[in-house]
Amino acid sequence: AQSVTQLDSHVSVSEGTPVLLRCNYSSSYSPSLFWYVQHPNKGLQLLLKYTSAATLVKGINGFEAEFKKSETSFHLTKPSAHMSDAAEYFCVVREPFLGYGQNFVFGPGTRLSVLP
């Protein structure tokens, strides 16, 4: 069975500085991995996904993530934080099951604060 760990429940950065949100996963299969962002009182928006193509994945709003199989990690980065990046970020793993249902397993989330 798969699981996801997000090591930091809260990350605080200054505007214009780099962002690193950490994600580690465990999976019995070759998983697909996703990052979602949740702004206050909003739904979950897909930032990017990894699906066994390129290990460095570029997403929206300048975010990218690198899949490292040897480290079972999928950390999310951004070179320069913007105030609008303040939100909750979820790392998600999904592996195929035998049935139709292929549900997502969410990490606990990391709250990103961006200071002026």
Added chain:
Amino acid sequence: EPEVTQTPSHQVTQMGQEVILRCVPISNHLYFYWYRQILGQKVEFLVSFYNNEISEKSEIFDDQFSVERPDGSNFTLKIRSTKLEDSAMYFCASSDEGGSNQPQHFGDGTRLSIL
């Protein structure tokens, strides 16, 4: 860009009452999902639905819960005999394919408050 829409945004219900949460998935999507997020906790999978039947459900999704696609556009979650611990944010999602590499598109959620 097409969106998943959920109504109502906030539902307040007395304990013991039945509640129906409504979702309109993206129109050409075939796979539908419900998740819940209790305040301060993880987003948890409830159920997936394909071809007019449940394809997978979690331990949370017991006999108190049911899902239905009553017409070609709506996807509903019914909770019978609501309990205080059912208070949570409920998210609907849809995807156009069921493969593990397909992202799910989420609605903004319905906040359910049980009094």
